[in-house]
Amino acid sequence: LNSYVGFANLPQQWQRKSIKKGFNLNLMVVGESGLGKSTLVSTLFNMPMYGPKEKKDPGAEVPKTVNVKTVSAEIDEGGVRLRLTVIDTPGFGDFVNNSDSWKPIVEDIDRRFDAYLEDENKVHRSMSNDNRIHACIYFIQPTGHSLKPLDILVMKKLHQKVNLVPVIAKSDTMTEEEIITFKHRILEDIKHQEIEIFEPPRYENDDEETLVENAEIMASVPFAIVGSTQLVATPDGRSVRGRSYPWGVIEVDNEEHCDFVKLRQLIIRNHLEELRERTANVLYENYRTDKLTSLGI
Numbered sequence: 001l002n003s004y005v006g007f008a009n010l011p012q013q014w015q016r017k018s019i020k021k022g023f024n025l026n027l028m029v030v031g032e033s034g035l036g037k038s039t040l041v042s043t044l045f046n047m048p049m050y051g052p053k054e055k056k057d058p059g060a061e062v063p064k065t066v067n068v069k070t071v072s073a074e075i076d077e078g079g080v081r082l083r084l085t086v087i088d089t090p091g092f093g094d095f096v097n098n099s100d101s102w103k104p105i106v107e108d109i110d111r112r113f114d115a116y117l118e119d120e121n122k123v124h125r126s127m128s129n130d131n132r133i134h135a136c137i138y139f140i141q142p143t144g145h146s147l148k149p150l151d152i153l154v155m156k157k158l159h160q161k162v163n164l165v166p167v168i169a170k171s172d173t174m175t176e177e178e179i180i181t182f183k184h185r186i187l188e189d190i191k192h193q194e195i196e197i198f199e200p201p202r203y204e205n206d207d208e209e210t211l212v213e214n215a216e217i218m219a220s221v222p223f224a225i226v227g228s229t230q231l232v233a234t235p236d237g238r239s240v241r242g243r244s245y246p247w248g249v250i251e252v253d254n255e256e257h258c259d260f261v262k263l264r265q266l267i268i269r270n271h272l273e274e275l276r277e278r279t280a281n282v283l284y285e286n287y288r289t290d291k292l293t294s295l296g297i
């Protein structure tokens with residue numbers, strides 16, 4: 001079984017920046033129902049983060065707003081512990097009119113900033129709790145067209161508040177050529193709409209290998225994702241996490257098949273610390289300044 005998550009080198013990231021506050025990651029997932037958010041989270045951290053689906057009672061009232069649901073886990077890899085919190089947003093995009101779908105999401109992000117601000121202002125600080133969102137994976141439906149108006153609306157509401165990481169959901173439903181064209185269109189939309197997506201900073205002391213690896217990661221944005229926690233048999237007799245089709249097997253962990261590994265590299269292995277730093281030094285600082293200004297402080 002592939003139990004690799006990829007944060008065993010976190011101590012190096014920390015050492016590099018000489019920040020030793022502990023290893024926690026607060027990850028938000030946003031996207032329409034059924035695009036594979038829960039599956040991707042379980043795939044990323046190689047553990048079932050969510051129980052079996054609750055059966056929907058046909059008579060039950062359908063929620064009229066987007067929920068914000070939080071699950072936490074502690075994962076251990078090579079003696080390194082990561083405290084992971086995933087913030088899910090079920091209900092997003094499910095309504096006849098979704099123009100307010102972003103509100104509960106933005107409210108949750110702001111509430112986390114407010115709590116941090118309050119902590120900061122206490123005389124006896126207990127800054128051990130950083131519940132701010134460090135990254136937000138935004139799931140784009142694999143339509144092959146371009147971003148939908150809802151995608152643009154929501155990304156614009158989020159991009160100044162979280163590190164946005166756009167992904168193409170269920171990319172196994174598209175051909176390789178379709179994915180290439182779709183990626184181009186999405187990037188054009190993002191540029192045209194002036195939506196800011198997360199880009200790791202460059203460091204002067206980065207070595208050649210790191211620069212090349214980072215460039216390769218960023219060249220794959222928006223990541224074409226396939227999620228699966230199921231082990232399937234390949235024609236050559238390997239057992240891999242993937243999805244089985246009459247024409248073959250799509251392997252989650254194979255970089256020739258999809259960008260899952262690159263997404264994991266970005267979020268966990270290579271840039272977790274940069275995500276946290278940008279959250280603290282740019283996104284939170286902007287929020288704080290605006291807030292204090294609006295209060296006349």
Ligand code: GDP
Nearest residue numbers: 033034035036037038039170171172225226227
């Ligand atoms: P969520 O509503 O966004 O959390 O979506 P789920 O993770 O519950 O997935 C919805 C359905 O899509 C399930 O039947 C999954 O097995 C399936 N699914 C999840 N990820 C993928 C994927 O990458 N490709 C395909 N083809 N199906 C997927």
Ligand code: MG
Nearest residue numbers: 037038039090
């Ligand atoms: Mg889900």
